Amino acid sequence: MNTNNQRITRRSVMAAGWASTLAAPALGQGANRPIRIGHVSPRTGPLAAFGEADAFVQEGILRAIGQGIRVGNRIHPVQILSRDSQSNPSRAAEVAAELILRDRVDLITAAAAPDTVNPVSDQAEVNEVPCITTNCPWQPYFFGRRGDPQRGFEWTWHFFWGLEDVIDAFLALWSGAETNKVVGGLFPNDADGNAWGDSRLGLPPALARNGYRLIDTGRFQPFSNDFTAQISAFKAANVQIVTGNLTPPDFATFWTQAGQQGFRPKIVTIGKALLFPSAVAALGERGHGLSTEIWWTPSHPFRSGLTGQTARELAAAYTQATGRPWTQPVGYQHALFEVAIDVLKRAERLEPRAILDAIRRTDYRSIIGPVRWGSGPVKNVAKTLLVAGQWKRRPNGAFDLVVTTNATAPEIPVGGQLELLD
């Protein structure tokens, strides 16, 4: 179709060559043009842990597709063109534009934090290319892009949970514990911190409604190296619960200084910093008992609609292939491609409008649970399930993430009880 007038450049040849190593089984079809799925995620830089599973997931997806997928009445091979955002929003915008303009992808996908998801979505919206993203709470995605809830976006679609889910999950986590309900908030001046600490939509009003007192010392510059001001304020107010959204290095700094300065809260529930086993293991014994939000675990009772694998099988395959423990983004990266393939299979023709229609009609059961647009808080957002839990240290030093509350999503099994620190 489009391939005739596509100019052959050195890059496109290299990209095709590179993609074909991934898509090896899909080659040899010849007759029908390949479907190109663009993918942007951070493979290097501070967000690299989110992109850790990319290669593994893409291999599995392409293996499951085999010869290709049927669109209309033709079988098209599938290529996934994956690009590194270097955790840099400028770079993410650039590679997204390249995928759209040079590689002419049919569908573009992106994952991991507003820094990747938002610039890619912006490029897709302006260039009128269907776009599916995940792995970023929907408020920073939607309001961070100046979305208007009345009108929404045209080309860009997102599935993930939102701040209201985190708030519910955290409140459910704390509700069983005996505390004085005084909460210390740590919100940096970045996309996530501003959204979580927002006085209208964030944690502060929700905590007040539920009888918690919030001690918020204000937004601080990320990568601070001194949390003394916050720790003194928390100690003075007798804070027993600490919450917020921090990067792992910031949390490590805070938590070490809290220890040195004799601040001992009963519960520490932090977003983002405690997602990855490596970040928690780096804290040593002081990692035990920290709690966080949980979007996906091997015990989630879901099965991939594409490969038929269960969550546990996928996690086991990941550990076997890479020698690394499972992480939460593994499930979501997998689901992102599952949804993309499902959309393309349902598209009537290989053109942007038809693919867009297929996205709108999505009703899919993925390895992270159901994904369906239309019932979310705004037009372009589909919500996914969220629970909360706690890291527990095994005697050998490894950490397990255990779901301790499922009030927000009863279908997800609870694995243990919340233990208080100290």
Add this chain to the structure above:
Amino acid sequence: MSAERPFRIARASTSSRIGLGLVGLLFLLLAAAPWWAGRQDLRLLAEIYAYIALASLWNLLAGYAGLVSVGQQAFVGLGGYALFALALFGGVGPLWTIPLAGLIGALVAVPVALLVFRLRGAYFAIGTWVVAEVFRLLASQISSLGGGSGTSLPAAVVTSIAATRHAREQLIYWVALGLLVLVLGAVVLLLRSRHGLALAAVRDDEVAAGSCGVEVGRAKLLVYVLAAGGAAMLGALIFLQKLRISPDAAFSVNDWTAVVIFIAVIGGLGRVEGPIIGTLVYFLLRETLAPYGSLYLLVLGVVAIAVMLFARQGIWGAIADRTGWHLFPLERRVILPARSSSAGIGRPAADPHRAHSFALAGLIGGAALVMAGAQAAADRMADGKGPWAACRGPESCCGSPAQPDHAAMVQGRLRPDSDPAARGVLEPPPPQSPSSCGGHARACRSPNEPG
């Protein structure tokens, strides 16, 4: 006239006449690009123009006025933010924000110049960087523009440029080409004017120029304000294409200064042609080495350092010295009627003091790129455990007081030289420093954040 003066000053030469003709032809060809190039090519060309323009402005600063600024990202970012503020709150059409951004950049540059002109050489370089960091921190406090998170340009604003996507892309492309012509034209005209003669004198020897009656301070201010205004216009254009701005991206020292220094230095400082050649080399390297990830930045850094050590005049400098070619009629040659011999006074003198400040510039740029590459490599190495796993508690890296490792890198290795001009000289970085400490610490931080 010639009766009174037994000589005349020639500016054009055969090569510059041919050169100008070629430049004119090339311009016509490029202006017609929307009819012969694909969408991605247009975007790439627009990016190339922006970098040639940025590098030309930096060349004017460092190569002519001796102002080695490491803080031009302050004005690029300012221009980008001006675009967002004017388009979102002022309802100004996005393309109209570009000249306004230039005006704002030039106005802001005046008080900044009063501040940073109190510093010299290496101190000036660091001072401008500090100013850019202050701008970045200020931008992250503006919550209506997203604070530290940044914000996007709504699609409605972008589509207000022109109804169809095709018309929009053409228009943005022509604006980019127009800006390049404007910047190059302004640089050439400035250098041909009497200010240009003053600048050439300042470039060759500041003290001697001052003693001949050149107002060194005013000449420098003029250049600084022009460069700031130009950088701000380019910033607005760049972020109009990126559609999203955040303080880290807008005030990125790597994207808007280190790369620009690399381009100007390898192309040849103190020559108008240098940045053009440098940009072509940079994009050639970038487009061929990009698939190799972090290696690419390391190669850029090594190339910059090698050029500074072995070919300080840059690529165009080496060509022009051997052939006498000039694309632009900027050289002033004295032609004596008796003998047809001439003496050029337009070419940079091989002044050892000034060469130091070029070396400083090149090495800062090179070292910054090497650091960025090493950081990316460190990230990749830490891949096994995730990048953050590299932090074994705050003491090991993130919480250490030596936060600004980029700054520390420059400060640590900059020393006032013993030469009478007391210019800063940058030593090549010790081989293991980026990987042992700097790279390690960088692995925990955003790549745009110099500290």
